[in-house]
Amino acid sequence: MSNNSNHYEIPKPEQTPEYYKNRTYFPTEHTISLILETAYPDRQDQSVIISYLSPEMCYTNTLSYGDPYNPIHRSTLHKHEYFELLYVIRGHMYQKIENRRHLYPTGSLCLLNRNIHHAEEFSSYFQCAFLALPQILINEILFPSEPFFFSGEDFIQGSLLELFVKNNAQNNRLFSLEYVDFIPAPSTENPHMYDCFEKLIHTFTQPKIGSTFQLKCILLEIFFDLLNDKLYQTIPINIGSDFEAEIFDKITVHMTSTNGRISRSELAEKTNYDGNYLNRIVKKYTGLSIFGYGTSICMKEACQLLMETDLTVSQISEQLGFTNRTHFYSLFEKQYGMTPAEYRKHS
Template structure:
């Protein structure tokens, strides 16, 4: 069995294992698909990330594998810098379990910085705002579940009920509360602090991630049932207080959170091109206060946060329409075409014309 995202593993290794179904994506596709992966297609997804801060050519290696598709991408130092500047606090429409395979990482969770060393885990519900910090070397696995899949997994028939039930009430409560409430503002997550040795974690936690990956990459008769069994084994081990200390954390809804969500929706509706006066008129708050709220939740100014949506809209128009670039500038309220080119290159590392050409070649 290979080691997930081993630092010496080559791209060809992944292609060879997946019989050619893994796709190497160009950087412009990475920018669209990696920084904020809010939506999950399918029941579950495995997402691996390896950060090499000292490597200029392969600063970040990403591998994604699910029953629907497989993907392999690499970012050099310059591309990763662009990706990092575009990335903001985000949330998902699925549950996400993060496992630190090697190294360590900080996560910004609801504007609080949390440290996760090797062997530790974190399980988040769908509403928690978070962002990984790519500082030092690390290898991380993200196991992402749809709510439907987790409920089916827990409610599937058991022949040996007492032996097969997950003993932890904490996990059942976590799932039931989130399923029943499912409120936009309900936020909770669980930290897992390892009580075992690194060798035990490698043989029991890491090993199950690898076996699940193997079944996804090389499916055969019974793979669905083997994956489901390993998912349950993994959950059971993490919630066993002999192996991990579980710390549940909960955030209550706040007026600031709701205002920020409204600001985000308003910016999306207007492609990020909204004046300070328009925001003040719409929300009946001072521009300074709206700036403060946006910076608190994203670390960005109102202008930079809006520009992120503007550049996303520019990409959509370049790919899906034949509009001249001058008309796109006008539609996105840029009076100066040179300034539009400058901002686009800051976000995507290339000119709008080159971006359009590359995407047309891909499509």
Template sequence: MVEIDPHPLNYVKNRHPKMNMKVWKKTMIEANSLPEKLKDLQNNLSEKPASVLDTNSPVSMYFKTAKDNQILYTAAYGGEIRYLIGDSINVPHKHAHFELMYVLHGSLTNYIEDKTVYYRAGDGCLMNRQINHYEVLDPACSVVFVNFSPEYLTSIFNETFSHKQLPTLGPLFEFLRANIADDDDLKRSYVEFTQTNEENRTFNILLDSLQLELSTSKLGAGYFQKGLSLRIIDALQNNTIFFTKFMDLGLSKEDFLVAQVLNALEKRMGNITRAELSEITHYNDEHLNRVVKKNTGLSIMKHAKKLKIKHAMDLLAHTDMTISDISSAIGFTSESHFYRFFKENLQQSPDQFRQEKKL
């Protein structure tokens, strides 16, 4: 991502150098005439903890960038780009809409009800409605939020899918469908996701495209917004782009921590150190190991070993990768070490296992 310039016009110019800047200038709102919605947002957050924040727009995007001890708030919706430069607003709040958060650069801490979650570039979450939360950006962090109103999603789903088809489209569509209708039966849950391939730019391209369509009043922009919204949701459940997990806020803090550790292990197929887990969770690695063993009966190392074996078996059975490449993918620096590890756990060599699966 480009480095964010504190002046919003330069920010837009840097992200979209091919755009006609005269068009952008017409859509920019100067700081001395900030849109009332952003002013109200700042005032409401300062005065009403855990207030319900709503947006008049069916779909909108907000960027927050930490720079020089201040936050640049940039909003794209209704054919315009608006901005506000001010202090960080760190007050618990909840939304009447679904909020997709994705870290573009740097890192942040998200306080979700009584849980604490740390996100880095490529990480994000899809927040259910009516869940108290707030985020604190680390220096130089840049994060984007995409807000979808329930009415907007209902409209898109009804226009695009049959009632029977929707539940078959994947877990994220089902998560949204299940939490659209009934305010009294909202699940205390959210979705976490982490990009699995840093080279894959699909999701960033979709976000940039949606930003452009939300920032223009050109004919047909609304149709593009609907299509891009569906593609963004679908990308989040594509396991070639993201590792996705559903998180239950009804868990105790300890159970939630165990879930975080197991998710991190699964995401990396066991190829992660205790020191890295400590960095992700901000807990001492000895404490993490004790808690995981207490709740699952297995140490972190044994969980990692099970996942490595499972990954190796899958690659041997379903790919034509060489043993050397599989060894590297599992995290071994030595092919002979991988052979020994595999045979000790499965009582046969990788070659024997592969031949057996091909019979």
């Protein structure tokens, strides 16, 4: 996997697929899929290279900062209707998982269940793979209906992965918000994990007879390595509740529909929950107060208007509901370290 995502030729689409809209929920669209993201925050255009691989399609695209599909512009956490395994290939990546900000260095992995709200940050250079693993596929690989032929193949029995997958089965809500971090053991490298993801890319881009079985074999190799305590320190984590996650989703909908210009009391009226309780939930999921979360959404909308329209700064300020232009300038400069005019000039 090179800095251009991989060694294989992946076609560019005629237009960026709908997948990269600002969504909070991603359904299962394919049996298995692999997304490669390479972020360059230090480049002037803050571009992100996206490669999407599945049995049905393969494409790659470079999204500049001004592209509305660039995942940099996602303002909310999201979740999937599948398990997701992320693998940091190069650099280091910050990811928000529910109420905490985590740092994942090169070589680390994280397995998230279907209910975890999360989002990667694009504040540092990284190249990362995101592997979508539907429940039915994991069951076929780890818990086949027919026994394995050889001893030692049933390595999953009694392991952390078996407990994690079974606890998070389709109808089991007992452990609804779980994920597992796999951090490389000190002074240890695992080139085999890198090779496994190389083989996944090759199989997606150059399929042939038997590629379905080859994909499943590669996934077994990945899971086997993850359970090797000489290679990875395993940290299982259980947090939060579905109820609070649903409330946070509602808060985010109201926030985005008003460009973040909604007060705590207005949110309380719209959701029928106490404002202080709502503030605690927002703090838990974003690390910000309701005001801070709203401001971040509002300033991102201001950036979009600065880049994509010819509106004056005064008009943008007014459109976003500011009666005091100085206050708008102050919030923007605090958020981005430059005035709106300077931001437009550099975008």
